[in-house]
Amino acid sequence: MIYTVTFNPSLDYIVRLDSLKLGAVNRVNYENVLPGGKGINVSIVLNNLGHKSTALGFVADFTGREIVERTVGYGVDCDFVTVAEGMSRINMKLKAEDETEINGMGPKITPDDIDALYQKLDKLGKGDILVIAGSVPSMLPGDMYQRIMGRLEGRGVDIAVDAERDLLVNVLQYHPFVIKPNNHELGAIFGVELNKREEVVPYAKKLQEKGARNVLVSMAGEGAVFVSETGEVVMSEAPKGTVVNSVGAGDSMVAGFIAGYLESDGNYATAFKMGVCTGSASAFSPDLATRPEVENLLASL
Incomplete structure (x- = not known):
């Protein structure tokens, strides 16, 4: 079974305006409400590709109930911890001349809530896949990733x-199955700038030396690089297409890699190719990638 964790999920309220005027009444010409959070995105794309998963994390109040309802609407099983105090956040994404985001705070998560999440994670065992993605909100211990991975x-x-x-760096000691930094994040770890696929490889291998099994590096229009635990290095150009919305593309790459890995009985090259095409399919669409969109890109490579 596949599980995803989103520590601070949101309702994403997306609006478009011809122009944004501060201090005045602004009227939108497009609006949409989506469940947000990296782990939730992974679960939605996995479902679109035909793989069930269970979304875990914390939700609260009416916004939390709406997050669950909308996530279930995408075919995802939800097993969130319901938090008593506060409300799940609403993130507003304003698209006008410039793109502006206003992110909410999220609920107050107590030690009892954290223990409730641990109890759900304690059920995982051999053959299960867990995706942990995104930042850790201020109301949680900063070492939540380490605590979860040490526990498992x-x-x-x-x-x-x-x-x-x-x-990312602090969990490498627990030998994660796959990590997915982008080239800028990878460069920031080592204090270098990485713009070309060939430049990424030695630094991906450094993360393996620190404990990562497989390293998947997304590079937007430059493509992607994969360094496997077997020593295989695979690079890919970005598929051709027009970028419509890059939000969720990295999460989609993770989902595509997992789907490809499962469907190919563990063939890393196939998993990588599926990940690249799934990430690109989301970038080329206003919504998250669907199976037909991914297959069209796979056929073009």
């Missing part, structure tokens, strides 16, 4: 991690 160590759970800087 030795149980045979394959863990995928999509996080930045210390959140």
Whole structure:
């Protein structure tokens, strides 16, 4: 079974305006409400590709109920911890001349809530896949990734991690199954600028030396790089297409990689190709990638 964790999910209220005038009444010409959060995105794309998963994390109040309802509407099983105090956040994404985001705070998560999440994670075992993605909100311990991975160590759970800087580096000791930094995040870890696929490889291998099994690096229009635990290095140009919305593209790459890995009985090259095409399919669409969109890109490579 596949599980995803989103620590601070949101309702994303997306609006478009011809122009944004501060201090005045502005009327939108487009609006949409979506469940937000990296783990939730992974679960939605996995479902679009034909793979069931369970979304875990924390929700609260009426916004939390709406997040669950909308996520279930995408065919995802939800098993969130319901928090008593506060409300799940609403993130507003304003698209006008410039793109502006206003993010809410999220609920107050107590030690009892954290224990409730641990109890759900304690059910995972050999053959399960867990995706931990995104930032850790201020109301949680900064080492939540480490606590979860330390708790699951030795149980045979394959863990995928999509996080930045210390959140990523500090869990390498637990040998995550796959990590997915982008080239800018990878460069920030080592204090270098990485713009070309060939430049990424030695630094991806450095993360393997620190404990990562497989390293998947997304590079937007430059494509992607994959360095496997077997020593295989695979690079890909970005598929051709017009970028409509890059939000969720990295999460989609993670979902595509997992789907490809499962469908090919563990063939890393196939998993990588599926990940690249799934990430691109989301970038080329106003919504998250669907199976037909991914297959069209796979046929073009």
